[in-house]
Amino acid sequence: MTTRTTTARVRALPWPDKLMLVVMLGTLLIGLGRLVVVAVTVPYATLEAKAARSAAKAAPGAAPETAKTLAEYLQDDKGFERWWGGRLVPARQGHDYLQVLSQRSYRRTLGSVLGTVIEQQNAEGVRISKVIVPKNNDALVGGEAATFFTTAEGDTISGRWASVRTAARRITDVRIKEVAYNPVLTDEQVDFLNETMGFTKETTYFRLGAAPSQSGTWVMYSHITGPDESQDRTFLLIPAEVDPKGVAR
């Protein structure tokens, strides 16, 4: 069909069909326009943010960062180093996990990484007594995280999956703080939570853990904010540890 006949054909259409074509064409054009806007603005915003971060780092008089990096921490803590080996964190080794960390879910993600490791270590009779967590959330994502799918809320819900080496380096260089790895919840608190929140075992037991009845399980209690389950959820990072039974340490 030539352009001329197409135009004539469209002109000859009844008005509902013309309206339909307007809706379709409008949708398509807006979509294409949006793509152009995103293609132009997102890289610019990323570059701008990167420049701002670099400028902030280079600014004279900036308060020196006193917290240790994870790498420095590992050098000082022989017990932890024995446990981890001297490797980058969290590079995969054996059954460890490398996970993509986002600003919003890093605590939960870190929880799953730790949970896996702790479960394995528990099975081998190693007791985990403390946990180190990043001091600053942003440092985990780093300046290299893509912002292609950044939401209006500012959460990076997606990013380019960094190479293992980059991700490991980023985590290794992050400044950290130390928190005690003790059961956050006492038995009474657990009972109280179970009663008030109506948790089922499926939701309370950490999903990577062994069967609930086994010893050596570490459990993760989810804490649900809001009136019902559909509301936003947060997870307590390291809730409870059950010492392995009958394992000499």
Added chain:
Amino acid sequence: MSALVAQLGVAAVSMIIGWIGLWPSRKQLGTLTYHLVAMPVGLLAWPIGGSFSTWRERPFDAITAGVGAVLLIVGLWVIQRLTARSEDAPSSAVSPLSFVVALGVLLTSGAVFTALRFTATNNDSVMSYWPLGTALFRDGTFTANLISVRALLIPSLNAGHVIFGSQWAYAIYSLFALNLVIYVAVSLLSGPLKIASKGVRIGITTAVVLFLVTEPSFLFHSVFVHSHMITALYLMLALGELWTAVSPVGERAGRSPLNAHLVVAGLSAAGLALARPDGLAYVFVPIAVAISLLTRHRVELRSAAAFFAPMLYVVYGSFLGAFLGLGMWSSGKLGALIASIILFALGLSAAGPWVMQWLDTKLPFRVTGDRFLVVGTFTGLAMLVAVCILRWETAKLAALNASVNLFGGEGGYWYLWYAVVALLVVSVITRDATRPGTWTHPAFLAIMLFVLGLAIVHSAGHSGRVGVGDSLNRVVFHILPLIAWYAGAIAARIFSEPLAHAEPELAAEPVPSVS
């Protein structure tokens, strides 16, 4: 190389399983459809394998996966043999070269996706889908948590990825998206656009594909490690194959349903049911469409079996191991009792075509053919009203959150749902939504049924929240490709039908014949 194997192993093996499983129907399906549905169909072997390992208490390893593949293939061969009709003329032979090309496209595009390393995650991805897959690989057993929270399919696929050495499966989600885009294009070209001129075919198909690949939600779900892209794929495949099996063209020619396409539709419906826990609710959309198509004329046993038998075989086969291995598991979401009831209803639905045919003779109004979908839509509407009355607080919050997300810009769709509403409303005015015997009428009703199902499910139990991560906000994505297909079908009608009141030279323009 190992990264490629880890990312593409499951997809490639699934494609081969799909090829073998659908081998008896390859000619009836045609080259493009046969290759396009091979991977999605082959993926169904993994939950069957998981079912086997759960039952036999053995590891989820290559042998388990092999058993899953054999069970799927054997079952499919038997079903296809029993439902094949001699009058189903082969549409074309499938050349050996096409296998090389199809696998080449899969591996090449998969290699690109692997190299790009784009992946999107949320808490469900890292705390649930992937760990459940690794746990399934490690323990070889479905768990109550796996079944009730994430359903059987995706954890099984993830367990399969672990077999191939994957640390994190991500490329396959982009492959689902690619498969979906191509299928939408092909089903439009071989369906509503078949009688259009070459220019119209190219123009409309390009527009639909452009729309999908520039839509942020589609791009996001292409890399999002979750259930949405695969669910959208299975929903589109199920409905697209149903409409191909009983097309307006075939209807006018007095042709019986094409059973090979019904088999694929049934398998895709099974995939839909297994991809998410709420898939067991949404699977009733393709079932309703199937009943409406099968009852347009006197119900044929072979055609009904062609759709229902593979669906029930795969779904029951996947759940069987859970019942045998776990017994009556308990769960706040999808315990064994609730699952049994739904599975029983699913089995009962196979009698639906005959029940509706019988009711049609007893009731004062028609309930078969397209009217079944109309009746279903009004029944769904009545159910929604009832749910709103019974659970007003939840329904009110769900509606509020959905409106803020979809129309207030918080759900990440920008203007899109205004355009969708406009499209649906205008399509009623143009009668595309209501004119029987067209490609668009059943598509409109299927969209309505899905939306009603979505509203019922969420009004009953998910008040939702504002933000991209809201469940309804994500689930509504499942019909986006279908809406794009619907728009393409309407455009095809506009540019293909003869104009009754057009200028003389246009009205005289010949319509290309069906090739």
